Amino acid sequence: MTTEQKNIRNFAIIAHIDHGKSTLADRLIQSCDGLEDREMTEQVLDNMDIERERGITIKSQTVRLMHKASDGVEYQLNLMDTPGHVDFAYEVSRSLASCEGSLLVVDATQGVEAQTLANVYQAIDNNHEIIPVINKVDLPAADVERVKEQIEDVIGIDASNAIEVSAKTGIGIDDLLEAIVTRLPAPLGDKTKPLKALLIDSWYDAYLGVVILLRVFDGVLKEKDKLRFINAEATHDADRVGVFTPKQVQTTVLSAGELGYLTCAIKTISETSIGDTITHERNLCDKPLTGFKPSVPMVFCSLFPVDASDYDKLRDSLGKLALNDASLHFEIESSTALGLGYRCGFLGLLHMEIIQERLEREFNLDLIPTAPSVVYHIYMNDGKMIELYNPADMPDVVLIDHIEEPWIKATILVPDDYLGGILKLCQERRGEQIELTYVGSRAMLVYRLPLNEIVFDFYDRLKSISRGYASFDYEISSYDEGDLVKMNILVNAEPVDALAMVVHRSQTERRGRQLCERLKDLIPKQMFKIAIQAAIGGKIIARETLSALRKDVTAKCYGGDISRKRKLLEKQKKGKKKMRQYGNVEIPQTAFIAALKMGDDK
């Protein structure tokens, strides 16, 4: 199954969530007989349940398809399915770097979204030839002309020869395959040169160990080759070499221009860095590929098991997830309120949510996550700089000279009707406007915003203000000094460490009031009156009082009811394990979760 290099086409699919990327990939696979009909499940490439359910891609994947084009030649098409979310921006950039072209998929009923923009710019940066694909043209609400205009106005690429398809019904798929063959360039590279391959992604497979997804730029990779991983400074023997069709097929060889997989009996993915350059140990390539950077977590939160005895299980589960996710960082944390848990670092909010959900779903853990926070740079009076990962660890204010926080550059696309509300939101969140332009009836806003305002509930507010029509994307821009303070939440005068947060002074009142109000609604009435307060140092800035429970006794209780009542009491006793005690106040963990959850309408 060797294909001449000129008959290879490598391409990625760029799309916003829900614009039909995975369905389109499914359809292409089916058209090229990659799978028989009975083997087709929906969204073939999204292996994880969570990927399928949320319609997102977390891991990059490739599929090699063979397609006989109208010129009678059989082409090798390598389809790269990439994560679409900003959290995985680096993974996306490496995926794009391994292809020569992209399909820009836009929903004919929705138009261009902020996330699409970020990815398409990356594709342009990678010199991709881009084929605009307008999907869902079969829907009554489809407005192909408007979407084409948008693509030209917003992105600035020619959309006159966009391919109109319906991934669902199969309309236009043949035209698209033809366009891939005729419009995208063949890969460059020289198979006679020393091996130079890009490590695009890697994952852990229970049978094979770590599976590496790679793109060969120069040279030939064969099984049993002795390989050098340049950035990891490690040497491994090539064990198996092959491709996905999407079934795993061992080809034993991959040549310049091809995409495929490699296994080397590597046990943990932390030994493989995305973006690394793979070459031959005894015949090194001239210089490594550019663009390598190690992953840096941007958002932190702590995870505590609801049942303290699940701590070991949490540790093992995080370990298992980390096998497959080099960007997940975690270390032990001990909280007086919540017991033993882990402080975890994530690439972003979606990454955080996904990890939490997988821990709960795949490992059956009940977790209490603390408020997400960012990494602050604390400059001490003695000139030292401390990276603060956990608000609870904030040093004494008198020792601090100043604090810096991370800022982002955010791009927001929003229909005109909601612009006012979004501007107000950005302003409230200490945003600085950089740009405001119009694209048809939509405004494109570029703002500088502090990341700590984003991690709290920005995204949910954005969605609620715009009724879901605004789209949002961001990149980290810089660390800047800010007037930041630590805010404590007190329940009956006892500080709840899990609720402590670092807040900009201008936001303390709003945040404090909001949290107190929310807790008042979430903590069930108890036998005593409860004071809920927000404080900075010794100063109370917000207060709510939860009145005492009035009456709850069961009216009727006779002989037969004893067993039932006892079982209920046993259940309540067990439920108390899910409560945390603050003085004489019991707070159910669900209240923590809900209080800390980003997103509310207040």
Next chain:
Amino acid sequence: MVLTPSPTAAGFGIYIHWPFCLAKCPYCDFNSHVADNINQDNWCNSFIKEIEYHSEKIEKKQVVTSIFFGGGTPSLMPPETVSAIIEAIKKYWVVATDVEITLEANPTSVETNKFNSFAKAGINRVSIGIQSLRDDSLKFLGREHSAIEAINALNIARDYFNRTSFDLIYARPNQTINDWEEELEQALELAQGHLSLYQLTIEKGTQFYTLHQRGELKTPSDEESGLLYETTQKIMENAGYSAYEVSNYAQKGHKSQHNLVYWRYGDYIGIGPGAHGRIAINGNKYATRAHKAPNIWQERISMHGTGNHDDILLTPEERVMEMVLMGLRLFEPLLFTELKQENSNFKAMMNWQAIENLKENGLLAKRQDALQTTIYGRQRLESILPVIFI
């Protein structure tokens, strides 16, 4: 197995469950059934046989201190059946001279006409399901009698029984404090020493539950029901009725002895479909329960000689929990010496710091030798219970 009763046993109560009603009330989740024809002879035999079965487990010299006919609607029973049951009990056990024999009754004329016969059969106390003295509320509660009938029933009962009690349901939808105060004052004029005043509770599996789920039935808020409860306590106290249990009020000498067996965690046997029992044998305590479906209960009796489903040996911890959850409903101390009899190590189960805290905050009485709820604590009992155990 023949089992010797514990020497300390202070007698026991017998509960008889008659599972039939003429109609199912929309709020009731008790084991009651509407049946077209009931073979009375068969039923009478089943009860006698079941009593016989229990007589083999509990020694003859044990003293029966109370008998309670509940249901369902036991006033629908033929008086002959009631009589036969009481006679059977007397045959197998010693019955205390001051035994309390209660029958639950509905106040329709069909049933009040039988009061004379019930009294002759041995019933000496009736508990009448009046539920309300307002006709519109009776209709809402699905009752088949009017307020006038209810008042008549009470008058007739007075002629035949030493003691009567009646039930009222309050905290009904749209019931104001004033409405209830008036109704309760009227009830007090009719009362003869004992009243059971229950706040309407929406139970799963009832018609009201469905209505409530659909939002078509609004019950008072915690705040309103708390106020109604506190008002009730005050009115009853002023009228000389002691709130001896969460929902039960009695003048001196009128407390329900049978129900006190439950609340004091004494021994009782349950006879009839779905009936529960608690029996101490050789220092062990067993929870018994009978098959719930009337036909299955009868079938089991004719096939296996008993309709009992199973006897479960209660652990010392379970015994303490049961005694506490029942005992704290009463306006009397639950002595540590009593708890000790259920479990000598009961103190290890309790969260003494929380108990101290509850005392400080006025929810538990400040006693060193007992647990006791205050008025304030009793109406918050569901929150107290999980707290006082570790």
